[in-house]
Amino acid sequence: MPVASACSADTRLLFITRVARLFAHGFLSVVLVLYLARVGLTTAQIGLLLSLTLIGDSVISLWITTTADRYGRKKMLILGAVLMTFSGTLFAFTDHFPLLLFAATVGIISPSGYEVGPFLSIEQAALAQVCTDRQRTYVFAWYNLVGALATAFGALAAGGIVQALQRAGLSDLVSYRVLLVGYALIGVILALLFGLLSRKVEAAEDCPHQGIASSFKARFGLHRSQGVVFKLSALFALDAFAGGFVLQSVLAYWFQLRFGVEPAILGSIFFGANLVAGLSSLSAAWVASRIGLVRTMVFTHLPSQVLLILVPLMPTLPLAAAMLLLRFSISQMDIPTRQSYTMAVVTSEERSAAGGITGISRTMGASLSPLLIGPLLGGPAGGALLFFLAGGLKILYDLLLYRSFKSLKPPEELN
16 A cells, blocks of 8 residues: 555554544534524524634634744644634534624634644645655545545434434534534544644755745745645635535535435435545545546546536435435545645645645635525525536636646656
8 A cells, every 4th residue: 555654653643633623524514504593593694604714714724824834833733723622612602693703713613524724734744744756645545535534424423413412302402512512622632632743743944945035935935836826726716615605514404404304314414425525535546646636636526516516406305315425426536636736736845835825715715605605595496506606616617727737747747
């Protein structure tokens, strides 16, 4: 196995923190919008809250990731875990809208089931540092696989726990709050685990570069790769803006609204979706080794958007769930390849910043679309336009990405 030789104590620890974090994101995504609706928020307030959650994560993550190599990756990861605990605690113990807005803006909370905050960029920079160019995509594939499996089991656990608590006599609201407390506690566990990382995860000393604007580099951590990173960031923002219409928590709400699905069944649907998405990560590494990273990103992503557009056109729950599962079986193959490509086309001392800036651009893009979710969910189409907008914009992203980067190859594809 190509990834085996890249394993170290720090690598294993980073995989464990990924599992814990994505498990928490997985179970939170199933109940978050349901919880906010239960505490009395309107669809417009929920959309605003989701947007501010993502915007706040973007601003905090931008600062943390672009300074991580200077102040220490380990310290910044611990700070992210503390912010995750803060937001989970405040969400669990208040239904006061201004306080929820504050927690959403300042803390770290995931409405999508996927990564938010500074963790991903810093962990990827550390992983890319300890593996070769040819190992990198396989390591990222396994990294995404364990994360997807954790998200899947988190979603499954959410449905089961909520159902069990409600059968035990607890109200919907209390059962949802139990999961929010669990989310906060996992933040505490993450802080402890990050504290065990060694100094090997820290960035190497920066080398001086001729003609670099030092103030820009000191502020954003980029120099020679600025143009590539900014172009990638713009494209990734478009993709994430489209994805913001179909966040996992929104999909869960749509399925309940359209088909009256119980939480346990919702958990099972998203367990299956995240399971097939995670397994496809390994296929992505194999495909990329044969046709290249950019082609893998585009050629697997395009057909998945057609499947997404078909979901609301299905007349029954089994058919809609089947379309969603088929979509997830290929839609996430671009994730490890995208991450590997970003780390490959920048210099080693720019990796944390490049991962952070491209990641923040995705979060910022995704933060804008939830503002439109409320009106679209309540419109005459019953939320179907969310799927059409997301699919159409993602197809546009794929075409622009291929046109812009088909000729810029990573080191392992130059030989």
